[in-house]
Amino acid sequence: MTEAGGEGARRPGGGASDDGRAGSGAEGGWTAAVRSRLTTRLSVDELLPARQPAYVGSWVYVFGVVTIAALVWVVASGCVLALMGSAWWHTSSLGHFFNSIHFWSVQMFFIFMVLHLWGQYWGAGWRDGRAKTWMVGVVIFLFSIVTAFTGYLVQQNFDSQWIAVNAKDAVNSTGLGGFFNVLNFGQMYGLHVMLLPIGVTLLVVLHILQVRSRGVVRPIGDPYTPEATGGSRTGERPR
Amino acid sequence: MGPGPFASASGAPSARTSPSRLSRRIEVNGPAPYVHWGFILISLPNLVLIAVMVALFVAALLVPFPHGAGHRGRDDDD
Numbered sequence: 001m002t003e004a005g006g007e008g009a010r011r012p013g014g015g016a017s018d019d020g021r022a023g024s025g026a027e028g029g030w031t032a033a034v035r036s037r038l039t040t041r042l043s044v045d046e047l048l049p050a051r052q053p054a055y056v057g058s059w060v061y062v063f064g065v066v067t068i069a070a071l072v073w074v075v076a077s078g079c080v081l082a083l084m085g086s087a088w089w090h091t092s093s094l095g096h097f098f099n100s101i102h103f104w105s106v107q108m109f110f111i112f113m114v115l116h117l118w119g120q121y122w123g124a125g126w127r128d129g130r131a132k133t134w135m136v137g138v139v140i141f142l143f144s145i146v147t148a149f150t151g152y153l154v155q156q157n158f159d160s161q162w163i164a165v166n167a168k169d170a171v172n173s174t175g176l177g178g179f180f181n182v183l184n185f186g187q188m189y190g191l192h193v194m195l196l197p198i199g200v201t202l203l204v205v206l207h208i209l210q211v212r213s214r215g216v217v218r219p220i221g222d223p224y225t226p227e228a229t230g231g232s233r234t235g236e237r238p239r
Numbered sequence: 240m241g242p243g244p245f246a247s248a249s250g251a252p253s254a255r256t257s258p259s260r261l262s263r264r265i266e267v268n269g270p271a272p273y274v275h276w277g278f279i280l281i282s283l284p285n286l287v288l289i290a291v292m293v294a295l296f297v298a299a300l301l302v303p304f305p306h307g308a309g310h311r312g313r314d315d316d317d
Contacts, residue, residue: 057304057306058299058300058304059298059299059300059302059304060296060299060300062299063299111288111292114292115292115295115296115299118296119296119299
């Protein structure tokens, strides 16, 4: 890191300059470079927009946010299940309730994720520089499938044993058995309650930031091109 | 196969978890019926779920979206 401001650079507001900043622009090192990039790529106005283009007024655009809502329920109920343990979720009424909340919110998560996928596929949501947004969405889908699969393996009942014993042959046939042992409960549990949910959540956050940075893609055949809207990245129609 | 969603820990349905009228009509503790049409083989629950999803998607395209105050609000007036 560049010591642009001397002692003042190490003390926020330490008087390195009149406005309290240690350096600016190219002298600021990687922090200034990241700040500049974030400010350019993702301003607060784009992160939390007050208005959306008129074409966003469709139920199709609700599928994505419902998927996120379902994910919130999945994570919240999963935290409770992890805290209380399998004996609780198998024997007590409240445990059954949270187990069901976890199961059905996962069903909702996948149903609305697929509906969101359909909407983006037939709307060609990867247009106008949104290819990476589409790709991250695909990776989230794949991560989610593996996360759900490990969830079936760690139910701690006969279903999970039956699934694991059958799945081991399929996984071994792919050559992944040495790294991904479905009969290893500790490995599956660790993946299910920590690594994979963290991965899915981070990817979802990245996906949302990508959507916010470029705005919602215009419908196919929409006459209001970026040129017509004065180069607006959100494709907002002129008033 | 596991004890199923309506069985108690002992395996017998309890009064608290007794099957509902709908679940008595639809067998939920046995294997699902399958639909076999040419090379397509799919369980009835999965087929129903896909049909519901398609119906939901079509409805989302056709049902008008309610426009709130933000659509023609203060921002449009200035």
